[in-house]
Amino acid sequence: MSEYKSVLEKIRTILGMDQIVEMEEVVETQPEQVDTEQVEVKFETSTLEDGSLVYYDGELMVDTLVFGDELMTLPLEDGTYVLENGDSFDVVGGTISVYNLLVPEEDTEEVEPETEALEEVDFESKYNELLTIVEDLKSKLEMFSSNEIQMKAEIEKLSAIPEVDSITTKPMEQRELTNMEKKMNALDAIRKLRKNK
Numbered sequence: 001m002s003e004y005k006s007v008l009e010k011i012r013t014i015l016g017m018d019q020i021v022e023m024e025e026v027v028e029t030q031p032e033q034v035d036t037e038q039v040e041v042k043f044e045t046s047t048l049e050d051g052s053l054v055y056y057d058g059e060l061m062v063d064t065l066v067f068g069d070e071l072m073t074l075p076l077e078d079g080t081y082v083l084e085n086g087d088s089f090d091v092v093g094g095t096i097s098v099y100n101l102l103v104p105e106e107d108t109e110e111v112e113p114e115t116e117a118l119e120e121v122d123f124e125s126k127y128n129e130l131l132t133i134v135e136d137l138k139s140k141l142e143m144f145s146s147n148e149i150q151m152k153a154e155i156e157k158l159s160a161i162p163e164v165d166s167i168t169t170k171p172m173e174q175r176e177l178t179n180m181e182k183k184m185n186a187l188d189a190i191r192k193l194r195k196n197k
Contacts, residue, residue, distance in 0.1 A: 007133060014129045043072070049082040060089070064096050 045053045046060055054060075054076065055067040066076045066089075075094025082088045086102030177185070 007137065010133060011130065014126050014133075047084045049084060054081065054083075060087075060096070060099070062096050062099050065094055066091060066096060067094070 042058055043055065044058065044060070045055055047053055052068075053070075055070055055072050056064050057072070058064060060066075060083075065072075068074045068076050076091045078092050080088060080090050088100045088102075089096045090098040
C-alpha cells in the first residue's frame with residue numbers, strides 16, 4: 001500500500017501539486033458582537049482654489065458632509081467647488097454628490113499593464129515522466145496478474161490432493177505361512193468344529 005502512496009506522491013510532484021495541503025474547513029459561528037465603542041472622528045481640511053478651507057470628517061468623497069467652519073456646524077452651500085489640486089466636487093444639501101478627480105496629463109497616456117512572467121512549464125517532460133510511471137505500474141500489474149495465475153494453478157493442484165491419506169483397507173499381501181502358523185491354524189479349525197457340534 002505504501003508503494004502506491006509513493007507513486008501518487010511522485011505524480012503530485014510532477015504535476016506541481018506537492019505543495020498543496022489538504023485541510024478540513026472548520027466554520028464556527030460566533031454570535032455577533034455589538035460594537036459599543038464610539039466611532040472615531042477624523043477632522044480633515046482641504047483648501048479650495050480661492051484659498052478658503054473646507055472641513056469634513058474622514059475622506060473627501062461622495063456622501064461626505066462638508067462644512068465651512070472649523071466647528072463643523074455650517075454646511076457648505078449647494079454648488080460646485082474646486083480644490084487647489086484641481087479636483088472638483090458638487091455639494092447638494094451639505095453633502096458631496098459628485099466628486100471629480102483631476103487626471104494629470106502625464107497619466108493620460110495609456111499604460112500597458114505589466115504582464116507577469118509565467119513560469120515556463122515543460123509539459124512534454126512531465127508527460128514523459130507520467131508515462132514512465134504508468135508503464136512501471138502496468139508492468140507491476142502484469143507481474144501481479146501472472147503471480148495470481150500461478151497461485152490459482154497451485155491452489156487447484158493442491159486442492160486435488162487429499163489432506164489425509166485414505167482409510168480404506170488394502171488386502172494383505174499373500175505370503176506363505178510358516179509351519180508353526182499352519183499348525184496353529186489347524187488347531188483353531190479343530191476347536192471351531194468341536195464347538196459347533
